[in-house]
Amino acid sequence: MGLIDGISIQLSQMALVLALSPLLTGLVRKLKARLLLRQGPPLLQPYRDLIRLARKEAVVAESASWLFRIIPYIVFATTWVAAALVPTFATGLLFSWSADLIAIIALLGSARFFLALAGMDVGTSFGGIGSSREAMIATLAEPALIMIVFTLALIAGSTQLSNVAGFMLSTGVGLRVSLGMALIALIIVAIAENGRIPVDNPATHLELTMVHEAMVLEYSGRHLALIEFSSSLKLLLYTALIACVFVPWGLAPAGAPLHVHLIGVVIFAAKLGVAGLMLAVFETMIAKMRVFRVADFLGAAFMLGFLGTLLRFVSRSL
Amino acid sequence: MERLAFDVAHFFAGSLVLVSLMLLYQDRLSALINVFAFQAVVLALSVAWQAYVQGAPHLYLTAAIALSVKAIIIPVALHRMIRRLGIHREVETAVNIGPTMLAGLGLVALSMVVILRATAAADMLAREDLAFALSVVLLGLLMMVTRRNAVSQVIGFMSLENGLILAATGAKGMPFVVEISVAFSVLVAFIVIGIFLFRIRERFDSVNLQALDDFRGEIR
Numbered sequence: 085m086g087l088i089d090g091i092s093i094q095l096s097q098m099a100l101v102l103a104l105s106p107l108l109t110g111l112v113r114k115l116k117a118r119l120l121l122r123q124g125p126p127l128l129q130p131y132r133d134l135i136r137l138a139r140k141e142a143v144v145a146e147s148a149s150w151l152f153r154i155i156p157y158i159v160f161a162t163t164w165v166a167a168a169l170v171p172t173f174a175t176g177l178l179f180s181w182s183a184d185l186i187a188i189i190a191l192l193g194s195a196r197f198f199l200a201l202a203g204m205d206v207g208t209s210f211g212g213i214g215s216s217r218e219a220m221i222a223t224l225a226e227p228a229l230i231m232i233v234f235t236l237a238l239i240a241g242s243t244q245l246s247n248v249a250g251f252m253l254s255t256g257v258g259l260r261v262s263l264g265m266a267l268i269a270l271i272i273v274a275i276a277e278n279g280r281i282p283v284d285n286p287a288t289h290l291e292l293t294m295v296h297e298a299m300v301l302e303y304s305g306r307h308l309a310l311i312e313f314s315s316s317l318k319l320l321l322y323t324a325l326i327a328c329v330f331v332p333w334g335l336a337p338a339g340a341p342l343h344v345h346l347i348g349v350v351i352f353a354a355k356l357g358v359a360g361l362m363l364a365v366f367e368t369m370i371a372k373m374r375v376f377r378v379a380d381f382l383g384a385a386f387m388l389g390f391l392g393t394l395l396r397f398v399s400r401s402l
Numbered sequence: 403m404e405r406l407a408f409d410v411a412h413f414f415a416g417s418l419v420l421v422s423l424m425l426l427y428q429d430r431l432s433a434l435i436n437v438f439a440f441q442a443v444v445l446a447l448s449v450a451w452q453a454y455v456q457g458a459p460h461l462y463l464t465a466a467i468a469l470s471v472k473a474i475i476i477p478v479a480l481h482r483m484i485r486r487l488g489i490h491r492e493v494e495t496a497v498n499i500g501p502t503m504l505a506g507l508g509l510v511a512l513s514m515v516v517i518l519r520a521t522a523a524a525d526m527l528a529r530e531d532l533a534f535a536l537s538v539v540l541l542g543l544l545m546m547v548t549r550r551n552a553v554s555q556v557i558g559f560m561s562l563e564n565g566l567i568l569a570a571t572g573a574k575g576m577p578f579v580v581e582i583s584v585a586f587s588v589l590v591a592f593i594v595i596g597i598f599l600f601r602i603r604e605r606f607d608s609v610n611l612q613a614l615d616d617f618r619g620e621i622r
Contacts, residue, residue: 262416
């Protein structure tokens, strides 16, 4: 019984993240366009884009190696697995014993590593510059993310996401300045990792400041569809991660009846909507920063994470 | 209630350390002054909470002094000063922001290790306040060391003094006379430094303290 429940929840979660992630991307694009008083593309445009790309012929550069061809699949698979591990609407996932924050960071890190390899594989200068910048952002964002994980683990006593969410739902949390710092730091890291506006602009192509788009410039057809899909999944993943850790209300606990899970799905969709609105408003208000300012931006996230860990350490050792 | 009192005190004192690090992060003078005013507001809140928890009414007065003098009078005066000096544009730093922040984090870690080891027998609230106060003091010192501009060194000095007040309120039974005299000595120091700044500017046409080194004939 427990096994069947776990499998069905796990499978529906995997399907849910796949189904909702292009919608989230479309929502953010639409809201941003409306905020700029433009009509904007319809909400379902990302799905159409993906289908169109998947039907098209994939053109591969002559100098590309076998790595270039398999990397979209690797990136998509690792991102999907990572997104399937984060509890979105229920904590009773089959793989929740392996839904460790550090494992998720490692999965995302390997996806990023392979994507950077693909950027350099063809040997164009644009791909190289994209990869080098992506690597720079990653080396700055990852320590910050690890410090955030340390803070959460010190507070909740576990790096396993379902346990963390359970702890946040309990009344023993109290007022924690470390948690606030971890939240701000996690938002900064999420913005940087997803290439949203102050760090990178997801809406432009062929601009000297772009990072992610420069790296995937050589891809086309189904390869590009997979890469676009995995970046939507990544945005959904970070939203779900923040929602799961900091606003876990509405998560269906393990062993809850079916209608609780359905309510959980509705609440998760509402959380995504709110997060998309906040992201769109934030991106509209702020200007993109120079690439070399990114170090300061992510340095602030690292500082917040580290300070959160230190403060938590102090109040625990008293 | 005990737990909540501790959590709130922890929240305010932790925010004070965070604002000190924000001071290090700022590279524009007017933003620096605004953050300093914010630090004073956080300090006033923290002191007021201590007054409530300890049941010590005179601490409310300390909080009021912090709020009026440091969050309003001194920042306004500093804003007017930098406008008159014509330097409300930028701060020169001797070291880059990144290494400065790392050094600051190291100092915070150091002060926590030191205080937690040294005060094992003391009261919980006092220990924690002392640990945070020492880090605020050290961060103020770091600010004075890394900045070349005289106005930002003054702000470093003031934020150092905020750390002293935090330490004083955390330790129960600090005489009120001492706090008052500390507050007034800071005000006097502020006035003296203010006059001094204008003298430096008249003499060297700049408040960049490197001019003093050049004047002494030191080689950089």
